[in-house]
Amino acid sequence: MYRKLIFELSKEGRVGHVLPDADVPASSREELIPQNFLRSHPAELPQVPENEVVRHFTDLSVLNHHVDKSFYPLGSCTMKYNPKINEKLAGLSGFTDLHPAQPEETVQGALRLMFELQEYLKELTGFQGITLQPAAGAQGEMTGLLLIRKYHRLKGRNPKTILVPDSAHGTNPASAVISGFQIKTVRSTPAGLVDLDDLKSKLDEDTAGFMLTNPSTLGIFESQVSEIRRLMDQVDALMYMDGANMNALFGIVRPGDMGFDVMHLNLHKSFSTPHGGGGPGSGPVAVNNKLKNYLPVPIVVKEDNRFFLNYDLPDTVGRVHSFYGNFALLVRAYVYIRMIGKEGFRKIAEHSIVNANYLKKRLSEAYEIGFDAPSMHEFVLSAENQKKRGAKALDIAKRLLDFGLHPPTVYFPLIVKEAMMIEPTETESREMLDAFAEAMLQIDKEIDENPDIVLNAPHTTPVKRLDEAGAVRNLDVNYYKRTD
Amino acid sequence: MAYLSNSDKDFAEMLHTIGVDRFEDLIENIPREIRFSGAFNLPEAESELGVSNVVGELADENRTFVSFLGGGAYDHYVPAVVNALISRPEFYTSYTPYQPEVSQGNLQAMYEFQSMVCELTGMDVTNASMYEGGSALAEAVLLGAQQTRKNKILFASTINRRYREVVETYTANMGFQLITMPRAGFTVNTGELESLYDDQTGVFVVQHPNYFGFLEDMEAISAFCRDKNLILIEVYDPISLGILKTPGDYAAHIAIAEGQSLGNAQNFGGPYVGLFSATEKLVRKMPGRLSGMTVDSEGRRGFVLTLQTREQHIRREKATSNICTNSGLMALAAGIYLALLGKQGLQKVADLCLQKAHYLADRLCAIEGVSLASNAPYFKEFTLKLPVPAKSVIDYAMKKGLLPGIDLSGEGYPDHLLVAVTEKRTRQELDALAETVGEAVRLVR
Numbered sequence A: 001m002y003r004k005l006i007f008e009l010s011k012e013g014r015v016g017h018v019l020p021d022a023d024v025p026a027s028s029r030e031e032l033i034p035q036n037f038l039r040s041h042p043a044e045l046p047q048v049p050e051n052e053v054v055r056h057f058t059d060l061s062v063l064n065h066h067v068d069k070s071f072y073p074l075g076s077c078t079m080k081y082n083p084k085i086n087e088k089l090a091g092l093s094g095f096t097d098l099h100p101a102q103p104e105e106t107v108q109g110a111l112r113l114m115f116e117l118q119e120y121l122k123e124l125t126g127f128q129g130i131t132l133q134p135a136a137g138a139q140g141e142m143t144g145l146l147l148i149r150k151y152h153r154l155k156g157r158n159p160k161t162i163l164v165p166d167s168a169h170g171t172n173p174a175s176a177v178i179s180g181f182q183i184k185t186v187r188s189t190p191a192g193l194v195d196l197d198d199l200k201s202k203l204d205e206d207t208a209g210f211m212l213t214n215p216s217t218l219g220i221f222e223s224q225v226s227e228i229r230r231l232m233d234q235v236d237a238l239m240y241m242d243g244a245n246m247n248a249l250f251g252i253v254r255p256g257d258m259g260f261d262v263m264h265l266n267l268h269k270s271f272s273t274p275h276g277g278g279g280p281g282s283g284p285v286a287v288n289n290k291l292k293n294y295l296p297v298p299i300v301v302k303e304d305n306r307f308f309l310n311y312d313l314p315d316t317v318g319r320v321h322s323f324y325g326n327f328a329l330l331v332r333a334y335v336y337i338r339m340i341g342k343e344g345f346r347k348i349a350e351h352s353i354v355n356a357n358y359l360k361k362r363l364s365e366a367y368e369i370g371f372d373a374p375s376m377h378e379f380v381l382s383a384e385n386q387k388k389r390g391a392k393a394l395d396i397a398k399r400l401l402d403f404g405l406h407p408p409t410v411y412f413p414l415i416v417k418e419a420m421m422i423e424p425t426e427t428e429s430r431e432m433l434d435a436f437a438e439a440m441l442q443i444d445k446e447i448d449e450n451p452d453i454v455l456n457a458p459h460t461t462p463v464k465r466l467d468e469a470g471a472v473r474n475l476d477v478n479y480y481k482r483t484d
Numbered sequence B: 001m002a003y004l005s006n007s008d009k010d011f012a013e014m015l016h017t018i019g020v021d022r023f024e025d026l027i028e029n030i031p032r033e034i035r036f037s038g039a040f041n042l043p044e045a046e047s048e049l050g051v052s053n054v055v056g057e058l059a060d061e062n063r064t065f066v067s068f069l070g071g072g073a074y075d076h077y078v079p080a081v082v083n084a085l086i087s088r089p090e091f092y093t094s095y096t097p098y099q100p101e102v103s104q105g106n107l108q109a110m111y112e113f114q115s116m117v118c119e120l121t122g123m124d125v126t127n128a129s130m131y132e133g134g135s136a137l138a139e140a141v142l143l144g145a146q147q148t149r150k151n152k153i154l155f156a157s158t159i160n161r162r163y164r165e166v167v168e169t170y171t172a173n174m175g176f177q178l179i180t181m182p183r184a185g186f187t188v189n190t191g192e193l194e195s196l197y198d199d200q201t202g203v204f205v206v207q208h209p210n211y212f213g214f215l216e217d218m219e220a221i222s223a224f225c226r227d228k229n230l231i232l233i234e235v236y237d238p239i240s241l242g243i244l245k246t247p248g249d250y251a252a253h254i255a256i257a258e259g260q261s262l263g264n265a266q267n268f269g270g271p272y273v274g275l276f277s278a279t280e281k282l283v284r285k286m287p288g289r290l291s292g293m294t295v296d297s298e299g300r301r302g303f304v305l306t307l308q309t310r311e312q313h314i315r316r317e318k319a320t321s322n323i324c325t326n327s328g329l330m331a332l333a334a335g336i337y338l339a340l341l342g343k344q345g346l347q348k349v350a351d352l353c354l355q356k357a358h359y360l361a362d363r364l365c366a367i368e369g370v371s372l373a374s375n376a377p378y379f380k381e382f383t384l385k386l387p388v389p390a391k392s393v394i395d396y397a398m399k400k401g402l403l404p405g406i407d408l409s410g411e412g413y414p415d416h417l418l419v420a421v422t423e424k425r426t427r428q429e430l431d432a433l434a435e436t437v438g439e440a441v442r443l444v445r
């Protein structure tokens, strides 16, 4: 395996990139800026020739698992195929070279794309207003919650609590807090639905809203939404939908029709934009008429076939991004929607649901299913059974790496013991699902027949299990500060 | 249909394996009354060829210029290596490195990025990225205020207004007071700081070089913060640190930047990358991901996400931030850029910006009635005072393919122009701009 750090490749005097010489009179720094503003010594950045920089990062890259290589069934993350045409078109210089402060008349194509994307996303979700600004799902959640707060404030109320199911993703409670709310956690029933009795007991005048993921992180459709809506209406609380799982709903239900007031989408999940090893994302927030006037500014509007940035929303919550959001990802999502077309979205949902149920069926031979309820686009296994026989969910996950497969999300949602959350997505073939199922079934056998191979896994990866506790104890997050 | 791997036949057979007759049987639990039964009002599916035409036309509807626009996004040169590397699917189609054994590439690149940004800024720790500059600053303000447990934040009025607006949105419900520090001309009035301070003041936020391009009196500001025991948050320009003193030199507690300048395209405002650095003391309160060095079970060097107990997936409502997805790929670009330009290259970029900006400013100020808006030193960006409305100059220059700068009407200065000069601008372009502005001024007057 490749073992060098970029710093270890550095040698004094080596040059990675040659810049042109100044074509203006080359005054010295000191003539142009008073000495006391200048660094006393330069940053000791690496000095590595171009060829070696390329090899270094290429060597690093091949250590990563990625969607283009193999299966990546991380539950909740919707690791579907990232179409190449998205990349190609987002890379057009007519997009990449645009400065965000260019006059509107010079960026009509970009604004048209954003406007049309706004319309498409509203149509797909059944909402009346939308902002493309949030840079990821979590920022979308914050934005949506700020809208909810604004709604209450303008009615002269100040409820402080957001209800969040116990199956919710960690960003939900964290976003509630960063938006100035406190949370109350609502229990799930044995069928994986919201426990309405628990919900009722927590609902009161201080409830500002309910944040629901639908389908939930268990992959189960929350069928009681209408009932929940009626409960919320009793105290004028609003309904937020975490739309991370939108892939399962396309063309089957629309959150706006179902009774939600606001939702975020993850373009980096449902709309095929790549994850970039951790980001960037894009988390548009769609709303109904109750919240439309509070959206962040600017919003792209159309008049006489010209496109403008509208800043004139007197009750706006403000701005959550310095510019207009992650534009290059909006281009990718736009391309995707045009490729899928009006008929295609329902098929995405159907295939993602069938793929998940097929895999669930195959795995149920050996693994306990967390909740016995119909699954949508993902499902959660419990490795409790396997744990009793000696191998935890984590061990199984690590062993999967030896098959060249990425493990599912493990230990989430928190309400399933030894959880393994599996989301195959619609872009995977049946053969891939079979290969994954066979690997999982083989590992289950290995637990009895050859436990060491599971417990010491992985065996084939660039490194073996890493000492995470040690990383915290001897914190080393900056090469230049190392003391060894 | 594009991107589905299974045929109708597979689909039917898989339904059979599942044990149902029709797809409908799988979604029986979804109440009829909330189902969507219509057809989407969306365009028909396109082929790749078709979509290339549609989107190609949209790209062509935009116009690009020889640009002197800055104000938070800059037209720096992006070496070919950067895009070649970040276009590798091993990087861009991977997820957050939750399984470190198969994510060593991303984790090591994060560690290297963190380290280089620390070296650049003189700070102890840097996270592996925030969304962009504005929200990174907002999170810094939240951290600073929580750390001091005081509710007043001194906020320089020379900070990019867009950042300020994001900070206001983030802090609106937190019970903090953002106190705008008046300016003397186009820099912070350091003479007035004392009168703004009281014992409820905990955080001081300044941008240097500031939004108008001018350098702040950071020595005075740093001394004031030290004296009053304030958390100092400095917003910097990463390219400027090729030659300027660092946030670390000024004893900043948190250093924030928009990292777009480091190897990222302008992309009409995003995706960019927020750089978030802090002192060691604040590391456990920081938002965002951190890659840490460790060893594997055979003693080999490796990297993992560390101090995860700060994060939302572990701590939920007690997390230091709600951030999850960040700007990983843009941070990778920044890391590659810093590694490639290296010790000499970054200084050279900064020197070129500095020299060209000063050359241009001198030429522009030779036009009658045109002057710099402040006597303060500047780096690659400066504010000009014009004898005519900035808009008239911009309109005139655009006809010649030049975008001369940002109209500062929005800041209350309709006759001021904010001009940014990167290493990409040639002497010819600088001369053309000076001539064009001269013509515009004479014409409009």
Ligand SMILES: Cc1ncc(COP(=O)(O)O)c(C=O)c1O
Residues within 6 Å of the ligand: A076, A077, A136, A137, A138, A139, A169, A171, A172, A213, A217, A242, A244, A245, A266, A281, A282, A283, B323, B324, B325
């Ligand atoms: C259910 C759910 N909600 C919210 C999020 C947060 O989205 P992001 O990572 O884009 O901030 C995620 C993804 O990580 C998720 O799976």
